[in-house]
Amino acid sequence: MAPSRSRRASALILDRGIGPLFVTPALVLLVLVVVGPFFYTIALSFTDLSYALPDRDGSFVGFDNYRRLVRSDPVFWDSFTTTLWFVVASVAIEMVLGLAAALILAGLLARGRFVLTLVLVPMMLAPVTVGLIGKLMLQGEFGMLTYYLRELGLMGQQTAMLGDPKLALAAVVLLDIWQWTPFVTLVMLAGILSLPRGPFEAAIMDGAGRLRILWDITLPLLRPIIALVLLLRSIDAFKEFDKVFILTGGGPGTATELLSIYTYRVNFRDWDLGYGAVCAFMVYLVVLVLCSVFYKAMSRRDRSEP
Amino acid sequence: VTRAWRGAAIAAVIAIVIIALTPYVWMLLTSFKGRLDALADRPVWMFDPTLEHYGDVLIDKKYLPLVWNSLFVAVGTTILSLAIGVPAAYVFARARFAGKEDLFFFFLTTRMAPAISVVVPMYLLFNKLGLLETRIVVVLAHSTFNLSLVVWMMRGFFAEIPPQMDEAAQLDGHTRAGAFVRVLLPLAAPGIAATAVLCFILSWNEFLYAFILASFESRTLTVGIPGLVTPHGTLWGQVAAVAVVATLPILLFTAVVQRHLVRGLTFGAVKG
Numbered sequence: 001m002a003p004s005r006s007r008r009a010s011a012l013i014l015d016r017g018i019g020p021l022f023v024t025p026a027l028v029l030l031v032l033v034v035v036g037p038f039f040y041t042i043a044l045s046f047t048d049l050s051y052a053l054p055d056r057d058g059s060f061v062g063f064d065n066y067r068r069l070v071r072s073d074p075v076f077w078d079s080f081t082t083t084l085w086f087v088v089a090s091v092a093i094e095m096v097l098g099l100a101a102a103l104i105l106a107g108l109l110a111r112g113r114f115v116l117t118l119v120l121v122p123m124m125l126a127p128v129t130v131g132l133i134g135k136l137m138l139q140g141e142f143g144m145l146t147y148y149l150r151e152l153g154l155m156g157q158q159t160a161m162l163g164d165p166k167l168a169l170a171a172v173v174l175l176d177i178w179q180w181t182p183f184v185t186l187v188m189l190a191g192i193l194s195l196p197r198g199p200f201e202a203a204i205m206d207g208a209g210r211l212r213i214l215w216d217i218t219l220p221l222l223r224p225i226i227a228l229v230l231l232l233r234s235i236d237a238f239k240e241f242d243k244v245f246i247l248t249g250g251g252p253g254t255a256t257e258l259l260s261i262y263t264y265r266v267n268f269r270d271w272d273l274g275y276g277a278v279c280a281f282m283v284y285l286v287v288l289v290l291c292s293v294f295y296k297a298m299s300r301r302d303r304s305e306p
Numbered sequence: 307v308t309r310a311w312r313g314a315a316i317a318a319v320i321a322i323v324i325i326a327l328t329p330y331v332w333m334l335l336t337s338f339k340g341r342l343d344a345l346a347d348r349p350v351w352m353f354d355p356t357l358e359h360y361g362d363v364l365i366d367k368k369y370l371p372l373v374w375n376s377l378f379v380a381v382g383t384t385i386l387s388l389a390i391g392v393p394a395a396y397v398f399a400r401a402r403f404a405g406k407e408d409l410f411f412f413f414l415t416t417r418m419a420p421a422i423s424v425v426v427p428m429y430l431l432f433n434k435l436g437l438l439e440t441r442i443v444v445v446l447a448h449s450t451f452n453l454s455l456v457v458w459m460m461r462g463f464f465a466e467i468p469p470q471m472d473e474a475a476q477l478d479g480h481t482r483a484g485a486f487v488r489v490l491l492p493l494a495a496p497g498i499a500a501t502a503v504l505c506f507i508l509s510w511n512e513f514l515y516a517f518i519l520a521s522f523e524s525r526t527l528t529v530g531i532p533g534l535v536t537p538h539g540t541l542w543g544q545v546a547a548v549a550v551v552a553t554l555p556i557l558l559f560t561a562v563v564q565r566h567l568v569r570g571l572t573f574g575a576v577k578g
Contacts (some may be wrong), residue, residue: 037428125553125556129552133329140346147349295411
């Protein structure tokens with residue numbers, strides 16, 4: 001028994017020639033389009049390069065840009081705070097609503113799958129069109145949602161969500177919830193349907209009620225998947241650009257200016273590329289940190305699986 | 307008690323479906339509305355439909371070539387990512403070497419890389435190389451996320467094929483590479499098809515890279531649509547019409563790959 005198994009294991013190791021041949025092109029492409037640009041960003045962040053001012057031709061300025069970020073750019077930190085609010089509010093609500101919807105759909109079994117196809121529509125639309133749909137519905141004069149919100153007395157007759165600083169951020173969150181709750185539902189439903197049946201049958205035999213089963217069995221068993229969805233959604237929400245860029249462009253004023261939109265503005269409106277590189281690098285850094293948490297969570301899960 | 311639960315659940319599901327679909331349906335309706343109906347003070351649900359916006363925007367405003375640009379970019383990045391990513395995924399599924407998981411994680415980080423951070427240096431680099439504003443640049447940029455999607459999804463699909471298949475093929479006289487092409491690829495074909503559709507969708511829907519890197523002529527649909535929105539007097543019928551053209555094919559595709567969506571969107575963390 002033992003020799004044949006080890007022979008099989010060695011057969012699984014690819015011929016020496018083929019492994020590198022198959023992996024290298026992928027690595028080269030990634031180095032070209034991701035790693036190269038990443039290090040170029042870091043290099044740029046130590047220069048004063050600007051396409052708007054001819055005398056700033058990219059000479060080395062040390063940590064000047066970083067100093068400016070920490071000491072004298074309140075707008076950056078405002079947009080950082082706005083981004084955090086956006087991420088926390090939308091992801092938290094998406095998690096609760098998405099999980100609730102998944103639990104309901106799981107109870108409907110076969111019909112749940114068909115309903116899921118319909119529910120997935122928002123997340124499969126191009127984010128740009130999601131932004132446009134939001135704009136169309138929230139227009140001040142003829143927006144469909146504006147009209148009904150006013151009729152129901154939920155909003156003043158003169159109020160337009162996208163024109164009011166506080167409400168504009170709420171509108172952005174609302175649109176993100178509409179778009180991404182289906183993702184949470186989709187993954188949670190897959191998770192729920194893959195849970196082992198044993199614990200549930202035992203609990204029903206013991207006469208446990210629905211809420212008790214949900215609280216004591218379903219949720220604890222789902223914990224790893226909940227953590228994964230939470231991380232994936234947080235990373236994506238932190239990077240959000242398209243929808244908000246279309247819906248509000250970061251306004252009114254800078255009320256909905258997320259970090260990504262601020263970075264866009266510094267680079268492609270002000271053409272302040274040296275400083276813009278610092279902003280881009282900061283976004284990168286936060287995402288990398290979230291990513292490594294995701295990776296740790298995943299490898300822990302893999303180890304716990306048989 | 308059970309009947310009450312069931313009734314409440316069905317009511318909730320109906321509400322969920324209505325909320326999920328109404329905004330899209332509203333845009334669909336808007337694309338068929340005459341100017342007066344679209345701008346009415348009070349939302350109009352019943353009206354005489356017209357197809358004029360589709361002709362106006364696709365032909366008169368020349369948005370039809372944008373469909374071609376989007377197709378070119380999406381098909382291009384799909385082929386590139388599959389051609390390079392599928393063999394790599396096979397190695398990740400079968401081979402054992404030190405640091406494999408770390409290398410694999412590296413692929414994940416490229417999928418997660420924020421577009422706004424990558425596109426700035428990309429713009430400057432491609433500008434220096436004189437490649438800016440071509441569709442090829444957008445194809446390359448889109449492979450930042452699609453290549454790792456392919457590697458992640460296809461690794462899972464290859465892992466599900468028993469290694470005995472490889473061995474049997476080699477006993478039949480195939481080389482490793484021959485076994486991969488003649489035996490493994492056909493077995494993985496359904497997975498490759500699902501992955502291809504997902505790559506296509508992600509690229510077709512992408513905005514930021516195309517927005518920054520493409521020129522007016524090479525811009526894709528997603529970049530073109532916001533151009534129709536002006537501070538004063540946006541023709542929403544036309545905006546809606548192009549948006550429908552940009553989204554309806556994708557929704558049909560989604561129905562085809564729904565089974566594989568979970569895996570594709572969670573990096574194989576959840577099987578679905």
